[in-house]
Amino acid sequence: MSDRDTRVRLGLLEGDGIGPEIVRATRDVVDDAFQSRGLPSVEWVTLPLGHEAIEKYGSPVPEQTLAGLAELDAWIMGPHDSASYAPEYRTGLPPAGAVRKRFGLFANIRPARTLEGVRSVAPQMDLLILRENTEGLYADRNMVAGSGEFQPSRDVALSIGVFTRAAIERIARLGFQIAGERSKKVTIVHKANVLPMTMGMFRDVCYEVAAEYPNIQVNDEHVDAAAAHLVRAPQDYDVIVTENLFGDILSDLAGELSGSLGMAASVNCSDTQVMAQAVHGAAPALAGRNRANPVALFNSAAGMLRWMGRTQRYSALRRVGERIEHAVADTLRAGVATSDLGGLASTSEFTEQVRARLHRW
Numbered sequence: 001m002s003d004r005d006t007r008v009r010l011g012l013l014e015g016d017g018i019g020p021e022i023v024r025a026t027r028d029v030v031d032d033a034f035q036s037r038g039l040p041s042v043e044w045v046t047l048p049l050g051h052e053a054i055e056k057y058g059s060p061v062p063e064q065t066l067a068g069l070a071e072l073d074a075w076i077m078g079p080h081d082s083a084s085y086a087p088e089y090r091t092g093l094p095p096a097g098a099v100r101k102r103f104g105l106f107a108n109i110r111p112a113r114t115l116e117g118v119r120s121v122a123p124q125m126d127l128l129i130l131r132e133n134t135e136g137l138y139a140d141r142n143m144v145a146g147s148g149e150f151q152p153s154r155d156v157a158l159s160i161g162v163f164t165r166a167a168i169e170r171i172a173r174l175g176f177q178i179a180g181e182r183s184k185k186v187t188i189v190h191k192a193n194v195l196p197m198t199m200g201m202f203r204d205v206c207y208e209v210a211a212e213y214p215n216i217q218v219n220d221e222h223v224d225a226a227a228a229h230l231v232r233a234p235q236d237y238d239v240i241v242t243e244n245l246f247g248d249i250l251s252d253l254a255g256e257l258s259g260s261l262g263m264a265a266s267v268n269c270s271d272t273q274v275m276a277q278a279v280h281g282a283a284p285a286l287a288g289r290n291r292a293n294p295v296a297l298f299n300s301a302a303g304m305l306r307w308m309g310r311t312q313r314y315s316a317l318r319r320v321g322e323r324i325e326h327a328v329a330d331t332l333r334a335g336v337a338t339s340d341l342g343g344l345a346s347t348s349e350f351t352e353q354v355r356a357r358l359h360r361w
Helices: 019-036 051-057 063-069 095-103 165-180 198-210 223-232 244-257 295-308 317-333 347-358
Strands: 009-013 043-046 074-077 107-113 126-132 149-153 156-159 185-190 217-222 239-242 267-269 274-277
Touching: 009 019, 009 063, 019 074, 019 295, 019 317, 019 347, 051 063, 063 095, 074 095, 074 295, 095 267, 095 274, 107 165, 107 244, 107 295, 126 165, 126 244, 165 185, 165 198, 165 239, 185 198, 185 223, 185 244, 198 217, 217 223, 223 244, 239 244, 267 295, 274 295, 295 317, 317 347
Parallel strands: 009 043, 009 074, 074 274, 126 239, 185 217, 185 239
Antiparallel strands: 107 126, 107 267, 149 156, 267 274
């Protein structure tokens, strides 16, 4: 298939707070990146999520949105502000969780890399945290039905963590495959010293999968030691494979070490589907003020396109994703940055600078 035959239908879930601003900016950047590669224009499909969906359909993630996503090649999701929903809309899964569960997006891939021109605590960091996305110690996704938290009395609350061999094997296997394309090093992060059955199983099954990849260096660390090590010497890591809760915490830490949580990109994926979603939240205090940092969502979309580019059908998209990442890096290197990075650029100004550079690389 030639590049000119690469036709893509992408979903836009604008979400809440700063979501509409950074999602629309991301759409413009992706459009320019496609144009710069001579590819057919993206067909965009906007679907309601969050407050907009509640107003239209009485649900933050209506069935109409989920059905629409199933017809698309991939999706870009803006942040949502579940805490601001009316109580009756906060009882089920949050929007991102509902989409991940519906489409079996078992892997959350979160890169953390220091970019030239950005003040950071960790100037030599270039790592990737692979977070198992369906089980672990998160109560909203570790039960066949219902929540993994319950309260038998007013003074007692319990939480269940679930670990299965099948889920651990697939996240470990993906981690070793990704490491094979990077620096060939995997660190398994767990807490088996105090949770020997659940975390011990996670660690041990990851090592069993490691035997299939003899060219990959592998070690393991307790999560508290890994957090300290990440602050002291992040350059020691390449790919970190860990369970749900630990991956969430460590990736936020890594994002701040790289300069700002506004830099923290991620994709959620299965073997066949992928969704771009920045790590940060909806920042309602910044909504409508043209001050949000769009870097995380730009690079999330780039990661989504590179993930799609693994297949023959979308092979041209790998270069599109790389082009976006280079344009973002070049913009920051030139000293253009939003206020969270110590700069003066607005969201729209930063976006225009990235778009201009897309045609130079």
